[in-house]
Amino acid sequence: MIIVFLGPPGSGKGTQARQLSEKLKLPHIGTGNILRREVQAASTLGLKVKDVMNSGNLVPDADILELMTNRINESDCKSGFILDGFPRTTKQAKSLDEILEKSNRQIKRVFNIKVSDAILIERLSGRRTCKQCGTNYHIINAPAKKNKDQCDKCGSELYQRADDKVATIKQRLKVYEEQTASLIYFYKQQDKLIDIRGESSIDRVFKEIEGNVSRQ
Numbered sequence: 001m002i003i004v005f006l007g008p009p010g011s012g013k014g015t016q017a018r019q020l021s022e023k024l025k026l027p028h029i030g031t032g033n034i035l036r037r038e039v040q041a042a043s044t045l046g047l048k049v050k051d052v053m054n055s056g057n058l059v060p061d062a063d064i065l066e067l068m069t070n071r072i073n074e075s076d077c078k079s080g081f082i083l084d085g086f087p088r089t090t091k092q093a094k095s096l097d098e099i100l101e102k103s104n105r106q107i108k109r110v111f112n113i114k115v116s117d118a119i120l121i122e123r124l125s126g127r128r129t130c131k132q133c134g135t136n137y138h139i140i141n142a143p144a145k146k147n148k149d150q151c152d153k154c155g156s157e158l159y160q161r162a163d164d165k166v167a168t169i170k171q172r173l174k175v176y177e178e179q180t181a182s183l184i185y186f187y188k189q190q191d192k193l194i195d196i197r198g199e200s201s202i203d204r205v206f207k208e209i210e211g212n213v214s215r216q
């Protein structure tokens, strides 16, 4: 089963995608996480995309498509996977359909998580992320329990992503509106889109998603 999560930065799509991947035992493929690991490792790709990411803009389609074609064709993706952060442009979405067609596969569902801009800004500016495993916390709504600066899961240091500063957040929301929102129409036309109200608790949002998956 192939599932795509859409939603603006801060909508909680990463958290929901991760939970669904654990439940369905399918790989969670978060493009932002993969790219941040490349930046941390100072790889050729990481060095190339670092500034674009920090400015809140999108990495060029060609780089993303190369990365994702390789990832999706790995053996752990045979029974399906959960996409979080990809596709982000209509060009990426069309290319993804073409890649999947080659192995006779198709996307089953696209969850579109909706959250107002005011809540997104509040969530993102207070977000802290684990350097090692990528788990997210929030300084007020969901602080780390053992030590506010350390991940509860792996003990690594928490940090504020460079693109979680207010000026960059506004740019990311603008980019989402301009480039990614058209995907909603693209998947609606394919009759794959399900809108999810993303402002309630993580558990309630997850129940709504789970309910939709089990109705397949």
Ligand code: AMP
Pocket (backbone or CB within 6 Å): 009, 031, 032, 033, 035, 052, 053, 054, 056, 057, 058, 059, 060, 061, 064, 084, 085, 086, 087, 088, 089, 092, 163, 172
């Ligand atoms: P995210 O963690 O999903 O918010 O992604 C963080 C940043 O990674 C984005 O602001 C982009 O710069 C880059 N990025 C992630 N996924 C993509 C994608 N599918 N296409 C282009 N850029 C991406």
